[in-house]
Amino acid sequence: MNIKDTIEFARSLDRSDPLRSFRSRFHIPKVNGKESVYLIGNSLGLQPKTTKKFINEELEDWAQLGGEGHEHSRRPWLYYHKLTKNALAKITGAKPSEVVAMNQLTVNLHLMMVSFYRPTQKRYKILTEAGAFSSDQYAFESQIKFHGLHPSKALIELKPRKGEYTLRTEDILDAIHEHRNELALVIFGGVQYYTGQFFDIKSITAAGHKAGALVGFDLAHAVGNVPVDLHKNNVDFAVWCSYKYLNAGPGAIAGAFVHERHASNTTLPRFAGWWGHHEGERFQMKKGFKPMPGADGWQLSNVPVFQSAALLASLELFNEAGIAALRKKSIQLTDLLEFLLWQIPTYGKDFVIITPANPAERGCQLSLLMKRDGKKLFNKLTQSGVIADWREPDVIRVAPVPLYNSFEDVVRMVEGFYSF
Ligand SMILES: *Cc1c(COP(=O)(O)O)cnc(C)c1O
Numbered sequence: 001m002n003i004k005d006t007i008e009f010a011r012s013l014d015r016s017d018p019l020r021s022f023r024s025r026f027h028i029p030k031v032n033g034k035e036s037v038y039l040i041g042n043s044l045g046l047q048p049k050t051t052k053k054f055i056n057e058e059l060e061d062w063a064q065l066g067g068e069g070h071e072h073s074r075r076p077w078l079y080y081h082k083l084t085k086n087a088l089a090k091i092t093g094a095k096p097s098e099v100v101a102m103n104q105l106t107v108n109l110h111l112m113m114v115s116f117y118r119p120t121q122k123r124y125k126i127l128t129e130a131g132a133f134s135s136d137q138y139a140f141e142s143q144i145k146f147h148g149l150h151p152s153k154a155l156i157e158l159k160p161r162k163g164e165y166t167l168r169t170e171d172i173l174d175a176i177h178e179h180r181n182e183l184a185l186v187i188f189g190g191v192q193y194y195t196g197q198f199f200d201i202k203s204i205t206a207a208g209h210k211a212g213a214l215v216g217f218d219l220a221h222a223v224g225n226v227p228v229d230l231h232k233n234n235v236d237f238a239v240w241c242s243y244k245y246l247n248a249g250p251g252a253i254a255g256a257f258v259h260e261r262h263a264s265n266t267t268l269p270r271f272a273g274w275w276g277h278h279e280g281e282r283f284q285m286k287k288g289f290k291p292m293p294g295a296d297g298w299q300l301s302n303v304p305v306f307q308s309a310a311l312l313a314s315l316e317l318f319n320e321a322g323i324a325a326l327r328k329k330s331i332q333l334t335d336l337l338e339f340l341l342w343q344i345p346t347y348g349k350d351f352v353i354i355t356p357a358n359p360a361e362r363g364c365q366l367s368l369l370m371k372r373d374g375k376k377l378f379n380k381l382t383q384s385g386v387i388a389d390w391r392e393p394d395v396i397r398v399a400p401v402p403l404y405n406s407f408e409d410v411v412r413m414v415e416g417f418y419s420f
């Protein structure tokens with residue numbers, strides 16, 4: 001590869017990129033005084049330059065209004081969860097009433113499982129991918145124990161075929177069918193955090209339902225990254241965090257989706273709190289929980305306003321850019337990265353890409369399995385200002401994010417391999 005020509009080519013792609021102006025609306029971290037090549041937006045998204053303004057406005061309103069701010073601030077705090085709904089609905093392919101920003105991801109996963117993992121004597125199993133994110137594994141394990149069951153009996157974890165790195169959809173569907181009489185819940189990541197595989201939400205959901213199970217997704221690595229069409233795909237519930245692709249800052253407020261067919265189902269058990277109680281009567285402080293219809297009815301506590309302000313700042317950018325345009329650029333960026341990595345003479349010998357090659361089966365993340373000197377290369381990249389992500393034991397994850405990464409970033413990353 002001729003680096004100089006390739007960089008020129010990437011720059012020409014950047015010049016004709018309709019989303020190019022969004023980069024300047026983020027703070028790009030510097031390394032050695034130079035803008036870094038930031039490729040870990042799948043881990044912690046960058047800070048929009050407007051985030052400070054949004055949070056400062058809440059600080060000002062609090063300073064000036066104190067408790068009056070609940071009703072009379074510029075974005076009244078009592079109704080803050082409504083402000084993020086429309087954008088979250090667009091991003092997840094949901095109706096606004098089906099989504100809500102609340103809590104943290106793992107908390108939401110537990111809340112959803114309380115309602116949607118209802119094991120019976122016959123149907124008590126959870127089917128999921130092997131090697132799910134640790135927090136999800138702990139949630140599944142502890143939910144199973146909470147019902148007096150044992151994970152070794154109640155948890156089915158699907159592994160890729162021997163010699164393969166990702167699951168075949170047909171194998172997932174076969175497994176669902178095979179266990180059809182004992183499944184209570186099918187739950188997968190939207191995009192697998194380690195391999196970057198984008199699971200087939202539509203087929204998995206349909207197969208789960210056909211088997212008589214409920215189906216949920218953890219969209220931590222999918223939301224703001226790939227189209228998930230939760231409503232149309234008939235998913236029962238989903239959860240996500242907002243500090244990865246949604247750029248709402250470390251520990252940001254998370255989100256949840258509940259399909260509208262469960263919106264008013266008061267027979268579902270749930271862990272309740274006053275913010276899920278019927279809005280008109282919330283402050284009457286009376287006995288007897290009456291849930292709000294829709295996802296709002298799963299809220300527990302009043303809204304964390306500073307976190308929500310940060311989410312709002314970021315969602316504005318998503319609204320402006322549009323999900324379709326983002327996905328289009330994402331595919332182009334990732335395809336270019338993949339193509340350039342394939343050209344490296346040691347490809348296959350020193351490293352391989354384990355993320356599916358089919359753009360429909362991945363988002364913007366590529367996971368490189370390093371067969372030799374992986375950590376050394378990773379450290380070298382870091383020193384040269386390419387910020388990637390090392391996952392034990394031997395994977396480098398890189399994610400060119402369409403909102404703020406450029407085609408030039410992609411070439412700069414690959415350049416690191418040539419100078420190694
Ligand atoms: C990032 C991530 C988490 C983190 O959970 P928190 O509750 O936000 O700390 C959990 N699960 C998955 C799949 C993730 O990617």
